[in-house]
Structure formats: C-alpha cells, structure tokens
Amino acid sequence: MPQIIDTPVQEVDGPNGERLTKDNLPPRDTSRRVARRKAEVVAAVNGGLLSVPEACERYALSLEELVSWQRAVDRDGMPGLRASKVQQNRNKHERANRRVPA
Template sequence: MLNVDNQIVHEVIGPLGERLTLDKLPDPGTSRWVARRKAEVVAAVEGGLLSKPQACARYELSLEELVSWQRTVERDGMSGLCASKVQQNRQRHERLNRRQTA
C-alpha cells in the first residue's frame, strides 16, 4: 500500500512499539480476537500497511467492526478493546454524550 508520499509501506509501529510487517500481523484465520491482535490490525490500517478493504477481506470483518476498533483505540487505547471493558466503556461514553447534549 502507498502512504501519503506515494511510497510503499512495508512496516508500521505496532501498539506495543514493535515493528509490524504483513508477516507479523495476526493470521488471516484468527478466530480469537484479543485486544493486542485487534490493536495490531488497527495500527496496520492507520499506518498504511493495509487498507480498510484489505483488512476486512483478510480477517473477514465488517467495515463497521473495523471502524469500531479504530474508534475504541482512539478513545480508550488498546485496553478499551478488551472484551470485559467494551460494555463498560460504551456505557461511560453514552453517559458523557448525554450530558454534553443536555
């Protein structure tokens, strides 16, 4: 994939500071999505290693699911992707949004 300077991206920095290449990304057949793996896919998309359509096809994700991972990482960091935190964070953000609109 090309970055904004029209150069091919071969690696990006992952969520834990490691270098990610296509070979180091989660396997395409991944069925158990822990927070680290989700964050790696988000980093690959945001860094230009994969496009959104490529990531969705490779991991059999809907665009909505991928975008929700991106939004969660932006808002709550990698820990927000933990299954135990998803509902808790959603409720907290819904309360904050209601207060802002009231």
C-alpha cells in the first residue's frame, strides 16, 4: 500500500490568479480590509495555505467574520466582499427573514 505524505501547502492561487505564499499575504496589522485583501485571506484558507484558526489569529477575525467572507466569495466572488455589497446582502437577508408566511 502506498504511503501518503502530508506535505504542507507552500503557495495557492490568489483571487486575481497571482501566486500567494505566507510571505506575500496581507500584513498581520492591516487596518483597511479591502475586498482584495479579504479575498486573499479566503484563498489562503480555502487552498490550505492557512488553517482557519491560524487565519483568525493572524488577522484578529472571529470565526463568523471569516465564514461570512467565504460565503460572500462563494456567492459573488471578490465584488461580494465590498463593504457596500455586504450591506446590500445584509439588508436583503433581513427583509427576507422579516416576511411572515401566509
């Protein structure tokens, strides 16, 4: 039976096709979380470059915040991470949840 070797991921494809490594991820102390930087963090986690706990610790994120970024990327790509788009989606979901079934 072949032996499976678990090799850590060294690089992943970024949101714009660039290669991401731990060295060129957004800095830990990033104060402006623009869509591109959020998408890079999501790509790093989804590609196995960072674990979920590592990303949350590195960028001072809650698990819920990271998951919301992943959902936004899955739903709308990088544009889904823009602050205006996040607010639009929040309003849409709040309206949908307020509707009372007939």
